[in-house]
Amino acid sequence: xxxxxxxxxxxxxxxxxxxxxxxxxxxxxxxxxxxxxxxxxxxxxxxxxxxxxxxxxxxxxxxxxxxxxxxxxxxxxxxxxxxxx
Numbered sequence: 001x002x003x004x005x006x007x008x009x010x011x012x013x014x015x016x017x018x019x020x021x022x023x024x025x026x027x028x029x030x031x032x033x034x035x036x037x038x039x040x041x042x043x044x045x046x047x048x049x050x051x052x053x054x055x056x057x058x059x060x061x062x063x064x065x066x067x068x069x070x071x072x073x074x075x076x077x078x079x080x081x082x083x084x085x
Contacts, residue, residue, distance in 0.1 A: 006057040006065070014062035016055045016082075024051035028067060030082050044076045044085040045069055 001020060008014040017029040017038065026049075027041035045053075050069040058064035063081045076085040 003052060004054045006055055008057045008062040009059040011062045014057065016057045016065050018053055018055040018067070020051055020053070024049040026050045026053045026067075026069070028055055028065075028082055030065075032062070039082070042078075042082040042085070044078075044082075045073075 002017060003020045004018040006016050013032055013034045015031045015035045017031070018026060019029065020026050026045060027043055029038040029041055031038050044067040050073065052070040054068045056066045056068070064077065064079050065082065066075055066077045067085065068075045078085050
């Protein structure tokens with residue numbers, strides 16, 4: 001299920017979605033067409049559980065986002081559209 005989404009203000013067609021399965025494993029998806037289609041899921045936390053995590057898109061760069069896991073774990077960021085974190 002969806003636990004958060006955000007979009008790039010300078011390019012609103014770029015939308016980031018944070019989704020969690022019922023086991024608490026998080027995947028992040030990125031769309032470049034306003035949410036009509038989504039890229040491959042990315043796991044910023046590897047295979048570790050991170051329930052209730054959040055995503056924040058850069059307001060100016062459509063390739064940048066910050067992923068904030070729950071329970072005071074270290075946030076991770078991407079500068080390449082979610083390929084690496």
